[in-house]
Amino acid sequence: MLPYPDNVHIDPLEIQIQERHGYCNTVDMEPDVQPWYHDIKRFLKTKEYHEEASGDQKRTIRRLASGFFLSGEVLYKRTPDLNLLRCVDAQVAGRIMNEVHAGVCGTHMNGYVLAKKILRAGYYWLTMEKGLLQFCLKVLSVSGTR
Numbered sequence: 001m002l003p004y005p006d007n008v009h010i011d012p013l014e015i016q017i018q019e020r021h022g023y024c025n026t027v028d029m030e031p032d033v034q035p036w037y038h039d040i041k042r043f044l045k046t047k048e049y050h051e052e053a054s055g056d057q058k059r060t061i062r063r064l065a066s067g068f069f070l071s072g073e074v075l076y077k078r079t080p081d082l083n084l085l086r087c088v089d090a091q092v093a094g095r096i097m098n099e100v101h102a103g104v105c106g107t108h109m110n111g112y113v114l115a116k117k118i119l120r121a122g123y124y125w126l127t128m129e130k131g132l133l134q135f136c137l138k139v140l141s142v143s144g145t146r
């Protein structure tokens with residue numbers, strides 16, 4: 001600790017506790033029954049945007065698309081170490097969560113460990129961490145161990 005003169009006023013720090021990490025994406029539902037990656041895939045395939053896209057939305061799609069790779073009809077997310085993670089929609093993500101958590105890839109685990117295990121298996125979706133935390137809480141409340 002450093003001493004400071006008595007006539008100096010130091011405001012206290014305000015610390016906010018957030019409900020979830022800032023890096024958790026918050027897309028709750030897939031609109032119009034299209035997968036979350038529909039616009040990115042269309043842009044990579046045809047360099048076209050949806051009809052109502054504003055300039056900001058077009059720029060965002062271009063920026064997001066740079067982190068993805070399209071091979072035929074399958075979209076992959078590039079990782080910093082140049083691995084490819086297959087992008088899946090909400091329905092497939094639900095099946096993956098159930099299978100991995102049920103013990104196919106080891107014992108039951110919490111949301112963070114489950115997310116890492118699914119990433120290592122080569123799958124990705126936009127709200128992965130948020131969805132896995134909710135999934136694990138739901139599993140715990142149903143099984144009665146909390």
